[in-house]
Structures are given as structure tokens and as C-alpha cells.
Amino acid sequence: MSENTQKTAITPSTHTTPPAKFSHGVKKGNILQVAGQVGFLPAEEGKAPTPAGPTLREQTLQTFANVKAVLEEGGATWDDVMMMRVYLTDVDHFAEMNEIYNQYFEEQGLKAPASARTTVYVGLPKGLLIEIDALAVLG
Template sequence: MTEKTALTPSTHTAPPAKFSHGVRKGNILQVAGQVGFLPAEEGKAPTPAGPTLREQTLQTFANVEAILEEGGASWDDVMMIRVYLTDTAHFAEMNEIYNEYFKDLTVAPAARTTVYVGLPAGLLIEIDALAVLD
């Protein structure tokens, strides 16, 4: 039986409850929902990358990518991405940012679902991902 390995990159704060930022078991890596917090600074509360959707989305991608890398994966290994937005009016802008971010992807893009949710004050987007490694 393959063990589960919890993943918490050095750029991330400890989760606020008993869960992992990411978990790898065998060739499967699940990234928990990430938001656009800047890299952790000791003694400082988590801080959003900025007030705009673009700033938060790009930082959220960086946070997801850090966990993928910690688990030995890359965006090429991602099978599913779930995007959680707080405002339906952000859908078109998020798609523009998303397409720009993944424009150089050379493999088939991941499947994606977008849903609308409530997030803590000031946060506009959350993203999780499922990767399968060879």
C-alpha cells in the first residue's frame, strides 16, 4: 500500500484546520483549494496579492504550482482544475487570464469546472487541481 504524503511548500502558511495544502498517494496528487495569498512571512497574517482579480488569480496559480512542484508534478500532469469565483461578473476576465497563463501548454488542457461561492472578505478566487503522474 502506498503512503499518503502531505505537501506544504515553504511559501505556504500552515492550513487553518486539519487538512493539507496537497496530498500525494502513488501517482495521484490532489491540491487543496488555494487562494491568492502572497508567500508566507513569519509572524505576518496571510495577505492577498492585491485587490484585483488578475493579481489574485496569478498568485493563486503560483500557489497551486508550488504544491504541484512539491509533489513532483507540473501543470502538464493536471487532469482537473476547479475554479471558484465570488462574482459571476468575473467569469470573462478570469477566462482571459486563464488562457493567457496556459497559452504555452503543449499537452491537452485540463478539464475545468467553474462555480460561484462565498470566500472570506477580500478574496475573489480559489483554485484546486488534481494531477496524475506517470
């Protein structure tokens, strides 16, 4: 197997330990997959994972930061993202999430077209309002 097609785990130092035997991100060849990220603050030793706050805005921005940290640790940027899956718990959060989403990506100064996206409404662990995962193809 050439180095290019080895599967590597992507583990930002800021990230909390996954609650099971999975990786926050993996890369193989030109494919980078980011696991479902939520709005947990950077890990602090001896402290349980803690959401950035109770609001959709706080959690969404922290979730973006967590996805971005995995992308960057894997040598990618938002411009490489092909698909984002946004999981919300409440249909009434859609408009506000879109507002935060648009503002965030404007500020990121994307050079490539925006990624595709699917948003659906599911159950999440208590206290969490949003989860996002992402598939990137490196150029």
C-alpha cells in the same frame, strides 16, 4: 505498504500555514490532490496571510502560483493536472478570469492537453475573489 502507495503531505515552504488540520497537497500512488488555493502571498513569519492584491488579476495569478508550487513540490507539473475547480464570487468575473487563465497557460507552454475545469460562483472569505483546487494524475 510499498513506498509508492504511501500518502505524503506536500507543503511548499512558501505557503502560509493552513487555517486547520489539512494539507496543501497530498500524494499517494500516482494521485496528487491540491487543496483549495487562494491568492495569498508567500508566508512571512509573524504576519497574517495576505492576498496579493484586491484585484481579480493579482489574486488569480497568485493562486496559480500557489497551485503550481504544490504541484512542483509533489513532483508534478501543470501537464499532469486532470481537473481544476475554479471558485469565483461574481459571475461578472468570468470573462476576465478566462482571459487571465488563457494567457497564463499559454505562457506555461503546456505539452499535454489542457485539464478539464468547472467554474462555479460561491461565497468566499471577505477579500478573496477566487479559489482553485486541482487533481493531478502523475504519468
